[in-house]
Amino acid sequence: MCAGSLAKHLDKKPLQESGSRGEANERSVSNWLRRLYRSSGSRKHTVVLHAILLAGACIIAYPLLWGVFTAFKPIGEIVVFPPELLPSRFTLDSFRRAFAFQPIGLFVRNSVIQSGAITLGQLVTATCAAYAFARLEFRGRNLLFYITLASMMIPIQVIMVPLYGFVTSLGWSNTFMGLTVPFLAHGFSIFLMRQAFLNIPRDIEEAAVIDGCGRIRVLWHVLIPSSRASVGAAAIFTAVYHWNTYIWPLLITSTSATRTVQPGLAMFIEIEAGTDMGRLMAAAIVVALPTVVAFLMGQRSFVRGVTMSGIKG
Template sequence: MLVNKRIQSGIKNTVVYVLMIAVALVMILPFLWMVSTSFKEMGQVLIFPPEWIPKPFVIHNYSEAWELAKFNLFFRNSAIVTLLTTAGQLVTCSLAAFAFARLEFPGRDQIFLIYLATMMIPTQVTLIPLYLLMKQFGWIDTFSGLIVPGIFSAYGTFMLRQFFIGIPKSLDESAVIDGCGYIRIYWQILLPLSKAALATQAVFCFMWQWNNLLWPLVMTNTDSHRTLTVGMQLFKGQYSIAWNLLMAGSVISVIPILILYIFLQKYFVEGIAMTGMKD
């Protein structure tokens, strides 16, 4: 009986593993394909049947793509836009989330409702007027135009508020008795306890900004401020048959996000679990 059960669970485990591996193949096949192609010579790319391990194995696609697609410039632009937007969001959203979660003032709940409502409005609705506003400000094709509108996120405020609410209020009440001001409660109590939520927010924001296509596409009209996504889209149009170069470019564009994810992944899953959907 016991042996039977052991065999049964052994079979079950095997089935689960086979399934996990099969799904993983579907999920990562495009990546393997992308990486493999990025190391091929042009002539190797279209060989049938496809070869997974490039012969010969070349790395010059990377330097070539880097040059042709002006990655020096676009990579720098993407880094500037993404880092500053993420930093800005963490500051304004955590401040607002603190006000929503911890302080009582007239109109608070009404304002919060307006935040929630605008989350439902497609960004495309605001796209055109926002573009016009940027034109008024003289911010078309500038970093300000790419960064500033992105740092006031309703989504981020909402997420951090949910997290702050979960932190026991007794902690800051005792601080008030000790004579701490609100700034110190925010800075010395809530923020250090919210590392998971802040990390999650940072990953989300970074990922979204790094991969964002629509806004930079609309906002830039010269190479000087174009981001990687826009650069890649243009590159794709110009070199539509140079698959090996395109794939090398794609690999380069994915790497920063992968690194960030690996570093922050333990916070990341925890952060989503803590904010929960049951609130």
């Protein structure tokens, strides 16, 4: 039976990962060689390089550190000039003021629903479409695939006016439908999943099909488990991207009930105009935290996504 043969095959070895793992080993050996050959050999050089890099890292981190420490300062220390980087004592006052000022909890909840739904939806539409592109034979496959790729060339900035007109005409302003449905498919996730599926050898699926597995079962039991890395990369990429989107939620939501974190935070800025920077920075930290954590956990996925395409991010 179908399930039995699958289990047998899946037991043998993880399908696609085996190849890339071997590659990874080779990579680290070559990296080791590279260090040996590339570094000029002199310790002095390396020290200089590290010193410059450290200075660069400080410049990049400097504004962020100001933001973080300001959020923890007592209110009296925020408005003095010249400002001090470090607070004299750490306090959560600014966070309290921020939460009292705007329903940040609600914004966060809305963003979780919004980016969660989009991510889930994109994974479903992308795996299905990718399966068709990678495995099925039909006329017009290349044409449709090019159309999918072409969709990535059309940024929201260019189509926001008619898109807004269309979505509001559906009665979707201030709804989660309006926030999520237009983004339930994206060329990038389809492209990513197609690449993953193409890397999986066909023989296992063929065995499964002979054993009577339908296409959906093959997709679910063979292809998706074998491309876990790509599914993960697509998921984390999409989730962070939509957590960070500003333009569309700003357009389509005008009440707190469905407003997401980015336009919510922008409201702090507009209303503040520089009055309570502590409160603004506290809110910014709350909004930034999930993406920073996701980035630190899935750094490799992000790097891969960026180098593959240069889009998003």
